[in-house]
Amino acid sequence: MKRTIKWIAVLLVLLLGINTGCSKQAPDLKQITIAEQYGLAYAPLQIMKELRLLEKSDANLLVNWRQMGNTAAIREAMLAEEVDVGFMAIPPFLIGWDKGMEWKIAGGLSSSPVGLVSNRSEVSTIKDFTESDRIALPQPGSVQHILLSMACEKEFGDSHKLDNLLITMAHPEGMNALMAETDVTAHFTAPPYLTGELKSKENRLILSGEEVMGGEFTFIVGVATKSFHDENAEGYKAFIKALEESISFMETNKIETVEILSNAYAISKEEVEEYLDTQGVEYAAKVQGLDKFADFMKRNDYISKTPASKAEIMWDDVYYED
Amino acid sequence: MMCIMKIKKFIWIFILLILWQITALSGKVSPLIFPSLGMILKAMVHAIIQGELLSQTLFSIAIIIEGLFIGAILAFVLAIVSRMSESLNSLVETLITLAHPLPGIALLPIIILWLGTGRASIVFIIVHSVLWPLLLNLITGFRATPKVYSDVGRNIGLNRLVLLKEIHIPASLPYLISGFKIAWARAWRALISAEMVFGAVGGKGGLGWYIFKQRVFMDTAGMFAALVVIMLIGILVEEVLFERVEVLTIRRWGMTEK
Amino acid sequence: MIELLNVTKSFSKGKEKFKVLEDISFSVNKGEILCLLGASGCGKSTLLRLMGGFDLPDSGSIAMNGSKVSKPTPDSILVFQEFNQLLPWKTVLQNVIYPLKVNHKYQSDQKRREHAEKYLEMVKLEGFYHSFPHQLSGGMKQKAALARALALQPSILLMDEPFGSLDALTRQSLQTVLLESWDKTGVSIIFVTHDIQEAMEIADNTLQRPRSIGSSEYMKLYEKLYTILCEK
């Protein structure tokens, strides 16, 4: 029994050690870790990386890039203070904010058409779905899921009406499943998958994000943690500056942009051009559509409160449009 | 002896729980990372009262039992086939060599193309993860059957099929039971990870789906609640079900080393 | 009743073939006890397995009651040296009843049970009917195996050093049990042992000069043995 007690003491010491270790982690000198996901919606970040705009904007800053598989992973890494700035859609950001994560939006990144594609000729609106249909989308709480729920609220007065048909799949798998004519009969996605799917005659667009939102909205925003914003003010400023530079570089140096992106994504220049020219694809630091998402999500219990003021969810100087 | 072991286990669990609570309440870690026991309990009660956690647990268990059942039948058939001739035996062994190291999750994209995203696909993955360890144990068990048992069987006039049923299967029961233990653990893992990739099927999901949903909506306490349920089921099956089966069979018959 | 004629058997060890049994001929009559005596490794078990139909001879013939032995039958039961010849998942009684059931002896369970109990009583295993084999001592296990064999009422028992792993006292009591049972049932017995003492206790008390068995080398050996035994 005495031995056991010794073990407990060791465990306790270990545990306390871990705890204090955690809290001391923060004041790493001048570093920034940025997390993104795969896709052309994150194009300005490839420009920033390639041209080393962030390093130029603050020579003392050590920059780390992380590419992650999904929004939940980015959110968890930011919670663990392994990532300072993460890019994601507005709904996952709001969910984290609602749960008490100390983070705010630092700026917009891109807008993109998103849409629901079906391969069944009988389906022309969401009203035509039957019990046997399956709608693939990235995950519950994703922007695609929230947009579909919004459409359901409008159409049926019940945002959960189609929840039973949902199936969780990353974009590429969703596209495969739709094209291979498995039981997946619809896919809520964004370019290049969206445009790819619509090239096939069997597929048609039955719902678009803009239609649901009744206007343009920001697809991807950059989110910075409070600890990074507060403890590394210069790094934060440098990041904002580099982000703006990246976006304006894309507007003014089209040819170079296409080249960089074609290399970064290992796709042809034609494909990059086609994507950049797609109706609705836009890169901008302004943030649009926040209120609509927040109101809807509160109304349907995805979050428990709406932000009382912009300052609650955005760092200073973020350009916001309703 | 057994009893003391169990009491020790309980004491350890209790200590770990206390350490957990101390860490959670120390205020040094965010409850989004380390929710307190109270929060987890609350999330569990809430999820059970809502009816979601219970029905999803049952859904998971039902799928596992289905997969285990199909996997066991296939394992028996293949084990019997492998005994029929030398070349069939090498065929079965080749199959095991090829398929056993493949994690079910790695097969997922192909399974979706073949079987779609329905229940069948999840069952398929479970069958895959259960079949090979079971088959391997069955074959080893058959091989380890003392020759004298089958000599006695032949002597009293059993034909090959009856010999298998009446001699080889009971004789390899220790291997069979440990095969089922491995299969059960693998089935759980396969199911949870498959569900976390697949999501719900036709609005019904299991525990993996539940955990995934809690994750995307950042309900850490809810996530832990589901983990606790998984652990409880594990303990129940390992320490109660399998234990009972062993006591009633191989331990009663003196077929364990212990 | 069992007759061997010019039986030969060889095994291959790696590439080499080596003869274990060469040109063996002998016969056993109904109700006789024949002891096969020989050093370990000389081929006693091999011979017994051939007689039981578990293996087939390379050449020569083995016939029982006039018909060729080609596979094991319940009419000649092999009793092994190994203690684990009982099925561990059956009780002593079930171990005896099960072969009866397989061979459709008696219609009712009740009858089979009575029959089994009779033989268990014959080998003096009263009170252990419901024990599992692992709860028995080695001697009791061999008794149970003997009861299982006798209960099937075979024409012949092939016993392969059945008491070889027992201590001297237990062995003696089992020898007595065996001889008593033989008396009651009249079964023919081929009893393999490497122990001369045991052979003398078991074998038919009228020691006959052996009929020709095996090669001339064997014959010489046998002659020697015979003189030793007769002098006693």
Ligand SMILES: Nc1ncnc2c1ncn2[C@@H]1O[C@H](COP(=O)(O)OP(=O)(O)O)[C@@H](O)[C@H]1O
């Ligand atoms: N299945 C087998 N394959 C090869 N060799 C065997 C086999 N069975 C027995 N032998 C060999 O035959 C010889 C006789 O064995 P066995 O009949 O068991 O002897 P005993 O019973 O008299 O001790 C031994 O040398 C043994 O190694």
Ligand SMILES: [Mg+2]
């Ligand atoms: Mg032998």
